[in-house]
Amino acid sequence: MMLNSDLYGGLIMLAFAGIFWLQKGDFTKFGLMFPKVIIALLAFLGVVMIVKAKVKPQYVKPFLKDINKYMAATMIWSLVWVLSASYIGFFVASVVSMWAIQWFLSSERNLKISAISLAVAIGSVFVIYYVFTKYLYIFFPEGFLF
Incomplete structure (x- = not known):
C-alpha cells in the first residue's frame, strides 16, 4: 500500500496552523506579527501541498513501521x-x-x-x-x- 505523502503532509500542516492559531495568545502588536506570518505561511503551504497531491501526487511507503x-x-x-x-x-x-x-x-x-x-x-x-x-x-x- 502506498500513501500520498503530499496529501497527508498538507493536512498535517493545516492542522498545525489551526492549533497554532488557537494558541497565539496575548502578545504585543509587534510580537504577534511574526506568529501570524508563520501561521499564514504554514496554512498556505499546506493548501499548496494538498493541491499538488491532487495534480501530481507523490506516493511513498508507510513509514510508521520504520x-x-x-x-x-x-x-x-x-x-x-x-x-x-x-x-x-x-x-x-x-x-x-x-x-x-x-x-x-x-x-x-x-x-x-x-x-x-x-x-x-x-x-x-x-x-x-x-x-x-x-x-x-x-x-x-x-x-x-x-
Whole structure:
C-alpha cells in the first residue's frame, strides 16, 4: 500500500496552523506579527501541498513501521517540551528537553558528554530567549520555575 505523502503532509500542516492559531495568545502588536506570518505561511503551504497531491501526487511507503527508538524518543521529548513549557516555564522546559534529546541521541554517554550537552542546551536556549524577549518583544511562557 502506498500513501500520498503530499496529501497527508498538507493536512498535517493545516492542522498545525489551526492549533497554532488557537494558541497565539496575548502578545504585543509587534510580537504577534511574526506568529501570524508563520501561521499564514504554514496554512498556505499546506493548501499548496494538498493541491499538488491532487495534480501530481507523490506516493511513498508507510513509514510508521520504520520508526526506531531514537525517532520515538525525540518525538516523545518534543511532546513533553510542548506540554510542560506553560507549567514549568519555557526556559527550564527547553533546556531539559534539549539536553535529554542530545543525551539520548549521543553515541557516547558519560559525564563529560552530558556536561557539554547541558552547556549547549543552556547556551542555545539563552540566546533564543534573550533575542526574542529583548529585541523582538516576544515573551515565552513562564511557569513556576522560570
